Amino acid sequence: MKKFALCIALAMMAVSAGAKEWKTVRIGVDPSYPPFESKAPNGQIVGFAVDLTRELCTRINVKCVWVEQDFDSMIPALKGKKFDAIVSSMTATEKRRQQIDFSDKLFDAGTRMVARAGSPLRPTVQSLKGRRVGVEQGTIQEVYAKTYWEPQGVIVVPYQTQDQVYTDLDSGRLDAALQDEAQASVGFLKTPRGKGFAWAGPALSDPKILGEGTAIGLRKEDTELKAKFNQAIKQMHQDGTFDKLAKPYFDFDIYQNR
Known part of the structure; x- marks a missing residue:
C-alpha cells in the first residue's frame, strides 16, 4: 500500500513538473x-x-x-x-x-483580388495569363496563386510585406493583387491610397489551401x-x-x- 501511494505521489509530481505555469x-x-x-x-x-x-x-x-x-x-x-x-x-x-x-x-478574412477600377481582370487563369499579380510571401494567397495560376502562365510576384504589394499595384508594376478580403477592404480600398481601385471578381473559395x-x-x-x-x-x-x-x-x- 505504501509503495502504491508513493507511486501515485511521484506521478502527480511528474505531471505538476511537466505543466508550464x-x-x-x-x-x-x-x-x-x-x-x-x-x-x-x-x-x-x-x-x-x-x-x-x-x-x-x-x-x-x-x-x-x-x-x-x-x-x-x-x-x-x-x-x-x-x-x-x-x-x-x-x-x-x-x-x-x-x-x-x-x-x-x-x-x-476571405481571399479576393484587387485591380484598377474598371479593369476586366478576373481571378481566373484565362483572364490573368501573362499578367503580374502581387502577393505577400508566406501567405495562403501566395500558395494559391503559385499552385493554380503560375503553372498556367500567370506571373506571380511575392513581396515581403502587403504594403509593398500595394505600392507596386499603385505604380502600375502590378496588374492585380491577391490578399485577405477584409484587409484589402479596410486597409486599402477604404483609404485614400485605394482610390481608383476596386474588387476584381468574387471572393475565392478553396478550403484545402485557403483554409476556413x-x-x-x-x-x-x-x-x-x-x-x-x-x-x-x-x-x-x-x-x-x-x-x-x-x-x-x-x-x-x-x-x-x-
Whole structure:
C-alpha cells in the first residue's frame, strides 16, 4: 500500500513538473497588415487582432509581449521558441497543421483580388495569363496563386510585406493583387491610397489551401495554452466582447458562420 501511494505521489509530481505555469506569453506578429496588425507613428503595435489578443491575455491572466517577425518565417520562429503564439492574420490550413497547432477560429478574412477600377481582370487563369499579380510571401494567397495560376502562365510576384504589394499595384508594376478580403477592404480600398481601385471578381473559395478561418498559431505541445485561449475566445463571444472590439474596425461581420 505504501509503495502504491508513493507511486501515485511521484506521478502527480511528474505531471505538476511537466505543466508550464504561463505568466508571460510572447506573441509573434508582422505589423504590416492593417486593420489587423500595424504600427502606429509612435511605434506602438495596434489593430483589431492586437485588441483581441490583449483581451485574451487579460482573461487568461498572462502578460502579452509582442515580438516582430516577417510573416514568411513565422512558423519556424514559433517552433524555434522565439515566441509562444502567432497572432498575425494566419489562416489555419491543412499544410500548416502538419507543423503547428491552432486555437479555435478568431475571425474570417476571405481571399479576393484587387485591380484598377474598371479593369476586366478576373481571378481566373484565362483572364490573368501573362499578367503580374502581387502577393505577400508566406501567405495562403501566395500558395494559391503559385499552385493554380503560375503553372498556367500567370506571373506571380511575392513581396515581403502587403504594403509593398500595394505600392507596386499603385505604380502600375502590378496588374492585380491577391490578399485577405477584409484587409484589402479596410486597409486599402477604404483609404485614400485605394482610390481608383476596386474588387476584381468574387471572393475565392478553396478550403484545402485557403483554409476556413484565422486562428492563433501554437506549438503542438502547448496544449494547456491552447485550452486557455479557446476558453477565453468562447467567453468573448458569449458576453459580446468580440463584437464590441470589432465594431470600430468593420461594418460587416468579421466572424462568419455563427
